[in-house]
Amino acid sequence: MDEIYVIGHKNPDTDSICSAIVYASLKGYIPARQGELNKETAFVLDYFKVPVPQVLESGEGKKLVCVDHNEASQMITGWDKAEIVEIIDHHKINFNYGTPIYFHSEPIGCTATIIAKQNQEAVKANPALAGLLLSAILSDTVIFKSPTATGEDRAMASLLAEASGIKDMISFGIELKTKNADIEGRSVEEIISSDFKDFDFNGKKIGIGQIEVAESGGIESKAKEIVDSLQSLKQSGYEAVFFMATDIIKGGTRLFFVGDPVIVEKAFGAKPENNAIYLPGVMSRKKQIVPNLEKAFS
Ligand SMILES: [Mn+2]
Secondary structure (H helix, E strand, C coil): CCEEECCCCCCCCCHHHHHCCCCCHHHCEEEEEECCCCCCHHHHHHHCCCCCEECCCCCCCCEEECCCCCCCHCCCCEEEEEEEEEEEECCCCCCCCCCCCEECCCCCCCCCHHHHHHHHHHCCCCCHHHHHHHHHHHCCCCCCCCCCHHHHHHHHHHHHHHHCCCHHHHHHHHHHHHHHHCCCCHHHHHHHHHCEEEEEEEEEEEEEEEEEEEECCCHHHCHHHHHHHHHHHHCCCCEEEEEEEEECCCCCCEEEEECCCCHHHHHHHCCCCCCCEEECCCHHHHHHHHHHHEEEEE
């Protein structure tokens, strides 16, 4: 049998990495990744003593299961010369493929929740795998504060917490979420690129990065540097570039951008100032930023 790789999106987050590891382990496939682990994911793999998946440089000639993404812009280089055999995801669908494949999509908080639901017994029997899926859910739903979080995410998380021996999942969630929130000693370029996704809105290339912070002061003091850095990114071929600094304690996002301010006003109903706008209650790129921008750009 050909080897099958399970791989998440570019600039992988905890859901992309942990869903790939767990699904590969359940199916006898090979877990892989595109790019470096962020600090949060590194903490999670270390905590549950699970090896880091290999980097796959190109999908060309490979069989792939894509988890936590379905847009071409987030797929591995060479995906068009790969055989995609299956997709498991919870993002909006922007996928076109020439042959029938398994495509499992649910509008819930995390890919890991889908995998946990489908494989409850196997996952419950393996504390490390349960711990990885729990971590992915806590991460993607911002400890259930994100509007993407559903009752199913909460129910699976409780079950996984028990199976993995995590007694207090909320404090474990805060412990893992604050790993990426630490911006000390990181360059602005590094902060912006750590969770950065490309989108195609009506034929226009748009980039949207996000960082979660536990207090916004550090980010505010870097505002000018952030805008400068977005400006140079834009020159590399984007119509507009956005960067969300999401405060996981207060529950809101400072959205920095370079591009047409009229689009931003159209998308979010308020006038930006100094290439930024504050959006109270906004936590989710997928649910609260992407749909508004996609509409505004159309
Ligand atoms: Mn996800």
